[in-house]
Amino acid sequence: MSDVVAQGLDPSNPNLRFLEEVSRRTAGVSRLEMCIQCGTCGGSCPSSADMDHTPRMLFAMIRAGMREEALQSNTPWICVSCYHCVVRCPQDVHIADVMYTLKSMAIHAKLYRDSTPPHFSQTFVDMVEKYGRSYEFGLATRHYLKHFPLRLPGMAPMGLGMLTRKRIELKPRRIRGIQQLHAILERAKEVEENE
Amino acid sequence: MSAYLYYPGCSMEASALAYHESLMAICEPLGLNLDEIEDWNCCGATEYVGVSTTPAYALICRNLALAKEQAKGTDTVVAPCSACYLNLAKANYYMRERPSLGEKVNAALAAGGLHYEPDSLIIRHLLDVIINDIGLDTVKSKVVRPLTGLRVAPYLGCMVPRPDYQKRWSDHEHPNELDRLLRALGAQVIDFPLKTHCCGGHMTQIGPATAFELIRRLIASAQQHQADLMATVCPMCQMNIDAYQAETNRHFRTNYRMPILFFTQLMGLAFGLDPKRLGFGREFVNAQPALSRIGVEVPTNEAEQKPPRIPGRRDKNLPMPRMPGEEEN
Ligand code: SF4
Ligand code: SF4
Helix, strand or coil: CCCHHHHHHCCCCHHHHHHHHHHHHCCCCCCHHHCCCCCHHHHHCCCHHHCCCCHHHHHHHHHCCCHHHHHHCCHHHHCCCCCHHHHHCCCCCCHHHHHHHHHHHHHHCCCCCCCHHHHHHHHHHHHHHHHCCCCHHHHHHHHHHHHCHHHHHHHHHHHHHHHHCCCCCCCCCCCCCHHHHHHHHHHHHHHHHCC | CEEEEECCCHHHHCCCHHHHHHHHHHHHHHCEEEEECCCCCCCCCCCHHHCCHHHHHHHHHHHHHHHHHHCCCCCEEEECCHHHHHHHHHHHHHHHHCHHHHHHHHHHHHCCCCCCCCCCCEEEEHHHHHHHHHCHHHHHHHCCCCCCCCEEEEECCCCCCCCCCCCCCCCCCCCCHHHHHHHHCCCEECCCCCCCCCCCCCHHHHCHHHHHHHHHHHHHHHHHCCCCEEEECCHHHHHHHHHCHHHHHHHHCCCCCCCEEEHHHHHHHHCCCCHHHHCCCCCCCCCHHHHHCCCCCCCCCHHHHCCCCCCCCCCCCCCCCCCCCCCCC
């Protein structure tokens, strides 16, 4: 990315509205603009060691209009939705939901760097949209073959164990109202696009 | 009989079948009447919300709309799964906090002839209902085979006590509900410092190294406190700590064998119910050695007695397959 400082100084830069956009796209009232950069979130985070940026840093980048850098960060993908930061944040920022928003925006803009997490989410969503239920067998086989072929031999006993314990079903279950669900999701997607 | 609308969630039919079986078995002694929501759909877990917002919330709310239509004499929906509980509770809360979300979701639901008025149902987790509605006195009165001497680590995970929109839990990080319940069953409950720490969630699928470390911390801490087993309220936590314990052991070259059961299985045992009805033997880390300590025999999975030899060990230096983000999807 080009000179970020120069970008930040340009008032016509649409990225200056990035904070507003993230906030608007978040499901509840994000309160992201209320962040006081105290760092409580990063200090509470069990997986911050694996993150490119702590949540606090990420929120500073969002405020600075660093759109591409923020959407490329692995942080939202490493977030495990533990909500530790959420209950500790002095400003009640809906941190975990902001992470979800950033993921969806990164998918939309194709800015994620590791395709494993978004493909997993998308595969899960595909199954749910098709059947109305999650379908773990289909999800696991598609996902592991594509992203973790090397993990498969080690996983085989577990897969077998899941079967012998009746903890995984080979066939998907489909809800009766699948047409209704399709109609609802179609409309929801239109509403989302027109936003 | 206390009647509730019931949202099982997908895990109860497969990966958490033991949770389902044991819950169904304890309903009668508890006087718990669960009215399953007809034709419910998946809540989207933690995946759909990370893909797109309005469809994710519309998916969740189809369940709430159906539940409301079905409601007879109760407005409370009970969910046994943490992620389902949080998704339903979150949709209920955010649609009111941000009316524009409510409008978008209802515009979508209308395409399926449905509507949901935010906050017209109350969403609660199973543990909350057992502790606060049925009550520990009733639970205690049903105990015929106390779990005396069994050292249990009470493990709640993240999404039950947090973010807690309706302020139902005694604490966000160290709630005592599960401790009190297990004590009512006669168990010796350890003061488990990581009781609401994360099990790794979906990271077992997408970032195993991150997940294995979170799993290791939990098991190591439970072991350090000399727990015989862990008790959980969540299908995902059970799956990660149980089914991925072998892979976690391989990753760290450790040799933990920490069983993790659903709290409903322990309730069933204490109530003197036939262990065959309580889903024992579905766990990967056999719980029998722990339960033998208190003289309880449960069915076990034969395969578990002789773990199959795993050919070769995963080469730690092999790189994870990565794909350029631009490539597809
Ligand atoms: S804890 Fe809240 S206020 Fe503090 S840095 Fe994190 S988001 Fe900002
Ligand atoms: S919710 Fe996400 S960002 Fe917050 S503490 Fe947990 S893992 Fe870290």
